[in-house]
Amino acid sequence: RSVQLSITGFYRSS
Amino acid sequence: MLELRLVQGSILKKVLEAIKDLVNDANFDCSATGFSLQAMDSSHVALVALLLRSEGFEHYRCDRNLSMGMSLTNMAKMLKCAGNDDIVTIKADDGSDTITFMFESPTQDKIADFEMKLMDIDSEHLGIPEAEYEAIVRMPSSEFARICKDLGTIGDTVVISVTKEGVKFSTRGDIGTANIVCRQNTSIDKPEEATIIEMQEPVTLTFALRYMNSFAKATPLATQVTISLSSELPVVVEYKIAEMGYVRYYLAPKIEE
Secondary structure, eight states: OEEEOOGGGTSEEO | OEEEEESOTHHHHHHHHHHTTTOSEEEEEEOSSEEEEEEEOTTSSEEEEEEEEGGGSSEEEESSOEEEEEEHHHHHHHHTTSOTTOEEEEEEOTTOSEEEEEEEOTTSSOEEEEEEEOOOOOOOOEEOOOOOOSEEEEEEHHHHHHHHHHHHTTOSEEEEEEETTEEEEEEEETTEEEEEEEOOBOOSSOGGGOBEEEESSOEEEEEEHHHHHHHGGGGGGOSEEEEEEOTTSOEEEEEEETTTEEEEEEEOOEEEO
16 A cells, blocks of 8 residues: 655745 | 846746645745745645746846745736746835736737735755765656656656666556666757766655656756656756756655655
8 A cells, every 4th residue: 555745745834 | 126038938837837736835035146036835745946046037136135925826827927038127115015927029019917916935945965976867858757757657656766777767566567668868969868877876766646747847947857866855857947957846754664
C-alpha cells in the first residue's frame, strides 16, 4: 500500500 | 501604485491556465523583483511557484511590496477575455480592494478594462532551500505531457526511474502495466526536441499521476520541461517562461508502507 506524503513535511514555513 | 504592462499578454493567459486547476485562491506578490506567487493545492501535496521577473515587462512600476489575494478561477475568466495578441496591463491603487486588467489590441483600436475584486487569503509560505538533485531530466514538454496522459489512462501512479540507460515512466492498473523509456537524445539541430539526462545517482520515485497531468497544463509555456529528482525530496517540474521566469511545481512522493 502506498502512502501520499505531504509537501509541508519537506519544507518549513517561512 | 502598481502598473505592469506585458506586450505578450498571452503569457499571462497561459500562466493562469497552467495553475488554476491546482490552486483555487492565491496571493500574488509584487515587488521590485517581479510578479510572483507561491501556493499549495488544497491537500498540501503539491506546490506551485511562479515568477515573472520585472525585466520581462515593458513597463513595471511597483512602488511598494504588495500581496494581492485573487481567485484564480475568476482571474482566468477575465484573462480569457483578452485576445491572444493583446497587450495586458495590470493596475492596482494602494489600499484598493480591486485590481484592473486592461487589454489593448495590437492595433490599439480596441481597449477593454476588467476590474476584479481582491480577497483576503490566509496562506502559508514555505521556504524551499536550494538542493542538489540526484538526477535532472530535460525533455520536450509535449512528450512529457503525452506520457502522463497515456499512463493516466492505465494507472493512478507513475514510477519515475532514472538510470544511465535513460528515464523510465511506469504504471500499473487493473487492466495491466505500461513502461515508457526515454533515452538521452542530444539533438543538436533541434534543441527543443532534445532529451538530456544528468545523473549523479540512479533514482526511483513514485508520484500521483493526477498531479503530473495537472502540471502538464503548463506545456504551452515552454517547449522543454525539466524534472529534478532526489530520493529524499519532492520532484520539481519546471517550465521556463522565455525571458521572464518560470512556473515550478513541487510534488511530494508516494512511499510504500
